[in-house]
Amino acid sequence: MIVTGYEATRARKLAPGEKQANRVLAAVRAPVEHGFAHLKTWRILTKLRTDPARATGLLRAFLVLSNLELSR
Template sequence: ARLAYAILDGTLIPIDRRADERPYYSGKHKQHGDVQLLADPAGRLVWTSPALPGAVHDVTAARKIGLIDALTGAGVKTFADKGDHGAGGTIRTPFKRHRHRPWLSRGQRDVNRAHARIRAIGERAVATLKAWKVLTKLRCCPHGATALVQAILVLQLVEDSRYPG
């Protein structure tokens, strides 16, 4: 609740799984683990979700975790990508083009451009998480990866507090 705004993003972490465990597999990205994360306005990692199966969509993951209700209850304006379209509450997503409306208006394009500038800062948090070598190729289930992701979050928060910027 102390944040002026937050940036919500999801990322897939490569987990080496057997082929028979299809519910955990994202066919689009050919990977298994999905992690939702929040970044502050400076691009620092603030919060990470438990690791979820790779086939879970971003908005479904945010609802399942209770993240949308928590952010709305705290009144934190949150910027997210098109994967969270329709989340509601205080979650803001860019405008999407529809098949019956082939072009966005000039104002909508300007809003999307400003939205992308804000969200680009949050991509630093994804890069921070993925910079940890231990996440390059895990050999455990997505639920086992949760402990690693949470440990990385704690270590990163300690490191960020050591060097205020």
């Protein structure tokens, strides 16, 4: 299931509940996007030549290491 935010148009402004839902979604998405940005700067994803099941474990390990480095 893909969750997307609400979109305002010129004719229809967002209701307060929709704005709050967009904020919550953005707060959840931000760490994931930052993690992928770190992986891209390390150029890990371009050199990864393995099956997807093994890649998932490797990416999780890299994200943990990246979070440890950022928290130092």
